[in-house]
Amino acid sequence: xxRLEQRIAIVTGAGQGIGRAIALGLAREGAGVVIADVxxxxxxxxxxxxxxxxxxxxxxxxxxxNENSIEAMVDKTxxxxxxxxxxVNNAGIFPTSSVxxxxxxxxxxxxxxxxxxxxxxxxxxxxxxxxxGSGRIISLTSGRAFQGAKNGAHYAASKAGIIGxxxxxxxxxxxxxxxVNVICxxxxxxxxxxGHQTEEQIYAxxxxxxxxxxxxxxxxxxxxxxxxxxxxxxxxxxxxxxxGGSIMx
Amino acid sequence: MADKIAIVTGGAGGIGxxxxxxxxxxxxxxxVLDKNERAGQETVELxxxxxxxxxxxxxxxxxxTEVQDLFETIYAKTKRIDALVNLAGGTLHKHPIQDFSLxxxxxxxxxxxKGTFLCCQAVIKPMKMRKEGIIINTSxxxxxxxSAGRTAYAAAKAAIIAxxxxxxxxxxxxxxRANAIASGxxxxxxxxxxxxxxxxxxxxxxxxxxxxxxxxxxxxAINFLASDESAYITGQLIHVNGGMVFT
Numbered sequence: 001x002x003r004l005e006q007r008i009a010i011v012t013g014a015g016q017g018i019g020r021a022i023a024l025g026l027a028r029e030g031a032g033v034v035i036a037d038v039x040x041x042x043x044x045x046x047x048x049x050x051x052x053x054x055x056x057x058x059x060x061x062x063x064x065x066n067e068n069s070i071e072a073m074v075d076k077t078x079x080x081x082x083x084x085x086x087x088v089n090n091a092g093i094f095p096t097s098s099v100x101x102x103x104x105x106x107x108x109x110x111x112x113x114x115x116x117x118x119x120x121x122x123x124x125x126x127x128x129x130x131x132x133g134s135g136r137i138i139s140l141t142s143g144r145a146f147q148g149a150k151n152g153a154h155y156a157a158s159k160a161g162i163i164g165x166x167x168x169x170x171x172x173x174x175x176x177x178x179x180v181n182v183i184c185x186x187x188x189x190x191x192x193x194x195g196h197q198t199e200e201q202i203y204a205x206x207x208x209x210x211x212x213x214x215x216x217x218x219x220x221x222x223x224x225x226x227x228x229x230x231x232x233x234x235x236x237x238x239x240x241x242x243x244g245g246s247i248m249x
Numbered sequence: 250m251a252d253k254i255a256i257v258t259g260g261a262g263g264i265g266x267x268x269x270x271x272x273x274x275x276x277x278x279x280x281v282l283d284k285n286e287r288a289g290q291e292t293v294e295l296x297x298x299x300x301x302x303x304x305x306x307x308x309x310x311x312x313x314t315e316v317q318d319l320f321e322t323i324y325a326k327t328k329r330i331d332a333l334v335n336l337a338g339g340t341l342h343k344h345p346i347q348d349f350s351l352x353x354x355x356x357x358x359x360x361x362x363k364g365t366f367l368c369c370q371a372v373i374k375p376m377k378m379r380k381e382g383i384i385i386n387t388s389x390x391x392x393x394x395x396s397a398g399r400t401a402y403a404a405a406k407a408a409i410i411a412x413x414x415x416x417x418x419x420x421x422x423x424x425x426r427a428n429a430i431a432s433g434x435x436x437x438x439x440x441x442x443x444x445x446x447x448x449x450x451x452x453x454x455x456x457x458x459x460x461x462x463x464x465x466x467x468x469x470a471i472n473f474l475a476s477d478e479s480a481y482i483t484g485q486l487i488h489v490n491g492g493m494v495f496t
Contacts, residue, residue, distance in 0.1 A: 167495045174457030174492045210421030215481055222478025231469035234462050236492040241485050245421050248414040248484035
């Protein structure tokens with residue numbers, strides 16, 4: 001029995017890494033998935049993967065930091081599917097810079113993509129969720145939100161911001177049966193950590209993780225399906241840490 | 250018996266029944282442990298009527314030898330325990346601290362915290378040797394927020410969180426996971442009998458999602474933690490509370 005039959009999901013940053021894995025997983029469970037990515041080509045590739053597996057998907061270029069782009073993303077989703085049930089706020093960036101050397105433009109870009117992008121995508125689907133009387137919002141944070149990030153203060157701030165935002169929104173939307181939760185991966189085997197760490201550093205980190213390995217994108221899929229499904233109807237405002245035990249909260 | 254085995258303590262209670270039913274549906278052969286013999290037998294009967302493999306054992310978790318003997322008996326039958334769910338517990342005594350007798354206070358700690366410890370200890374070595382196993386303990390909203398009159402219960406439930414994290418660290422190198430769930434107001438017969446229907450509805454309205462938890466809500470979260478879908482989750486606390494408490 002598929003758990004997300006008849007549901008429509010939007011996954012941002014779904015062209016690669018964790019977003020791609022979650023999009024494929026939601027599709028496997030029967031959801032129609034909107035593959036949104038700033039890189040249209042990667043979004044198309046994931047769409048074709050889902051279609052080849054017999055799933056239903058739609059791909060679109062979307063820049064989460066741009067209000068018009070996101071309004072258009074949701075409009076086109078509604079045009080294509082007539083509804084939307086699940087939003088996965090996954091798109092994010094992690095450039096590095098010390099606070100001392102951080103330009104305002106760098107700061108704005110990280111907060112604008114990770115935090116304001118989450119706000120914009122969420123705000124764009126909420127009217128539909130309210131009309132339907134149901135909906136699931138799942139946003140991705142990071143262990144850096146809890147522990148900080150040397151040379152990534154903007155990133156850590158944006159990811160902690162997502163948690164505070166989600167708890168507040170959970171309170172606003174709970175009376176309407178809409179849940180808002182956060183998934184917190186640890187270091188994951190994608191391109192992102194390789195932007196600022198060598199393979200040796202990543203390997204050394206894996207040795208310090210209690211379960212003895214870094215995360216795979218697939219590790220986030222089960223938790224995302226769970227939170228999107230009826231099984232998690234009474235869970236809201238929470239952050240689920242999926243990190244092999246590296247941070248316990 | 251089934252390919253995989255789960256033990257649920259407090260398995261005959263209001264939440265317990267929903268949990269054992271859910272895990273049985275997921276393919277676990279069930280061992281239902283409870284202090285209440287009659288409710289336990291009824292629970293097992295219910296599972297068998299649905300064609301699930303289930304056995305009941307009466308146990309008082311405060312007594313180390315009783316717990317050890319029981320788990321030995323179960324291991325002798327099954328050779329393996331794949332999932333241990335420690336649900337047994339309860340407020341038991343509610344008094345202002347100046348009126349709380351030491352023996353009452355210790356009973357609450359023993360039933361909630363020591364019972365959890367003893368059951369975990371009974372399975373951890375075989376789980377580590379087999380390099381697989383899942384432990385799920387039960388905390389409570391009160392373990393985070395505290396509760397007037399429940400100094401012992403809140404202390405025990407907070408302690409279960411730290412205990413579970415420590416156990417998770419010890420067990421992780423062997424591929425064994427330990428997590429906890431925390432819930433709040435839950436619609437079980439035992440809790441509801443203390444309130445009128447109107448009172449109960451009013452209490453539900455205090456919760457952001459506007460209702461108390463259904464035992465099934467808790468059972469689904471436990472089923473998630475007992476499945477491979479949570480393979481990379483350990484040492485965590487999952488709240489099932491309709492938005493009542495965040496950490």
